[in-house]
Amino acid sequence: MINSIKESPLYPIANPKSIAFFGASNTFMRMGSIMLSSLQALGYEGKVYPLHQTEKEVRGYKAYSSVMDLPEVPDMAIIVLPTEIVCQTMEDCGRKGIKHAIVVSGGFREAGPEGASMQKELEAIALKYGIRFLGPNCLGVANPHIKLNPTPIKVDGPPGFVGLASQSGSFITQIFNYLYRHGMGFSTALSVGNEANIDIVDCMEYLGACPNTKVITLYIEGITRGKKFIETAKAITPRKPIVALYVGGSEAGKQAGLSHTGSLSGPNEIYDGVFKQCGIIRAQTLTELFDFALALGTLPRPRGNRVIIQTHSGGPGATAADSCGRSGLTLSKLSPETVEKLQPLIPKTASTANPVDMTFSKNPSEDYFNIPDILLQEKNADMLLAYFVSPSLFLERTLQEMGVPTESIPTEADKLITGYANTFFSLTKLHPDKPIIGFTYRSLQEKLVRSLLDRGVPIYQDPERAARSIAAVLQYYKMRNGITGLDC
């Protein structure tokens, strides 16, 4: 295990001060050019040295025809060239003294025997010069915290806390937007490709030491260094959660993985056993992978599994109760003191059983502070699951009916909703040891929910997803105690 993040071979790759870029040109529709354009778009502040045979300038950067001509030894090289010239380029980098690289080019082990032998050659060259590299057949790295994104798609949203080590490059570059829409962002994401030199274990180790990473997510088609994987994961999970999506367990997934990165997979049961042994939470789908990451990265450690559901509609309350039941959560019975405090705030047709179904509130603003505040004070409950409908639906109509001029309605509604979001958010500070989770059937991009997501309140698009994510958090702390011997 590394003692400091700087000992990791990935440190200069994820935090380079300078990059030699092979394969970008002034012709846009080439992978290298697209990747360099993304790097520019996010505003990377380090030095970039494009290598090009003929162009004097590439995308505004001074270009060099040979790596030997570069004015310094860059921290790393990014290689997006035809397979046939990758080995020679790596050799050149070695001679220049470059010690780290990302090989994006494909056509190696995953492409058959000829490619496999080229990969062997690449490995030998790296060994000779002491070069550590990601790939080949990968998309490398994204570290939005230092505005580093040399992947084909632009980053959406701010940097976040989700670390990803992935045997699929798509699950970095094609997921920026997904994460942003769901209230997350990458801390650092690493695409390992064929793992010729740096593998997923190295990435996990790096993310374990990365201060921006609160949760590690893994996308796995097959693990090679099993023993080292277990040892590393075991060292990380007592202080940082790891969630893994493993797709090689089914026959279909196994075949797909084989033709994708050529990795060898094993039966589901073996991976289940390995994950359990290391304290890794297993996700079955990409949706679950990031749903669990959101809860694990935002919620405090729950004291138990007793939940109160706050709703103003019976159906959403009942489906949430059903989902909680299925996920192993229990619904607390409200104490008489809580019921007494609630009664003045809710209509007499409301239910103070759990789910607490307010039907409607005497004053809508109570939904966002007084009522949940009372529920969070309940001694028989460990957490709150709240149902959100878009308040703008009623607010805009009410303001219209009140005669507020049409052009002022959006601003007025906005102000009120910002107020609701602020008060609801303040509950997380008032009750720092009780998880607060939401669910909605509206779009996550509507003002109230978006504003809460942006501040780290996890809100899901179905109570099932919320309940399963809470269960993942409970599972994590349970396993963590099993490993470290602490109390939950």
Added chain:
Amino acid sequence: MINSIKESPLYPIANPKSIAFFGASNTFMRMGSIMLSSLQALGYEGKVYPLHQTEKEVRGYKAYSSVMDLPEVPDMAIIVLPTEIVCQTMEDCGRKGIKHAIVVSGGFREAGPEGASMQKELEAIALKYGIRFLGPNCLGVANPHIKLNPTPIKVDGPPGFVGLASQSGSFITQIFNYLYRHGMGFSTALSVGNEANIDIVDCMEYLGACPNTKVITLYIEGITRGKKFIETAKAITPRKPIVALYVGGSEAGKQAGLSHTGSLSGPNEIYDGVFKQCGIIRAQTLTELFDFALALGTLPRPRGNRVIIQTHSGGPGATAADSCGRSGLTLSKLSPETVEKLQPLIPKTASTANPVDMTFSKNPSEDYFNIPDILLQEKNADMLLAYFVSPSLFLERTLQEMGVPTESIPTEADKLITGYANTFFSLTKLHPDKPIIGFTYRSLQEKLVRSLLDRGVPIYQDPERAARSIAAVLQYYKMRNGITGLDC
């Protein structure tokens, strides 16, 4: 069983030519006023007669202080009044000769013994006058096909093919937007509340006969008329699919249902048995309920379970393969003819195993016609599952790089994407007996996907949801054959 939709007591309720509206006023923040305002917003074209003690006009309609003064006998009454005066109002409606009603007001059986006795009284009055009614404690009906929406929230999007009979009113009014975002709309949605007179079985029967309804969805907390439910469902499922979400099976769901509508639930196993016996597909969550409805309402009957996955990224392909495997689908092996036809269109690093991973396409437009067309011709496959990334991501950047003026880029990209959508959609006409399904991790509201959703191509936000929905379609036709003895 009814022989014609007009025999159903729900026909005048879902298709009224005139409505007596009790409980709306010129004060907006009352449930009745909000509901009348929704009715106006959608542009209901029938007659509306608000009843009000003092106002001469309510929301622009001439108001009446007594139902006896109405110039005609309305097709139905909507009652949104305090519990205490509901019985008297029903009595008045009866005397006027009104034969159909929706009782929105709560405070009856679900509120305890006193409410239960009021409900008995209400039932007796209805019986005396031969009134059939929905509720109490319900939201009634939405029939967007005739612009009828007297529920508290406005309708989003066009009318659709999803029929819903629901023991939760929220799952009508709060789901308009959800359905629209996911490419669906209600044909007719019915909220049954306490089912004092018309119950969920009557609603199912009505939807079975409703020509706009392609799929019936049910939200169930507990069934009272078990035998009649089975008989009715059995008569419907051989010609129209029914999907049911039942939440009363877990202890938590059971308790929640009890305090919601006072309905009695039973163990999951019993409901599973009932559903199976009738050919009803069971959904575990609201997401599944409508995911299944989308596939069942849009896809042709598949000839078998062999799927081809089209992707240009290994990770999404492998997760889709894994999901397909988990859902009981098999991945077809491509025949040599198919591989031969594909080869000129894809790079040599692409995979013609299944998933077919194009990595990138020589010409992006091939993704939307030529490649899927070849895959749909494959004799060893019964359907196509295609992965979608937003083409605008690359198009906009490419157009920018090509020097297209910034202000023209959105229009130019839009034109290209419309072309892609048109050609992809044409595949459903060219291959009418092979289901085509999509998945994406981008927002469903982006141009290409939205345009396909609007034309009835089901696209899901995770391959797991797609695969499970396909499995539901297969399950339906399997059950249907079991019931009717037809071949699949």
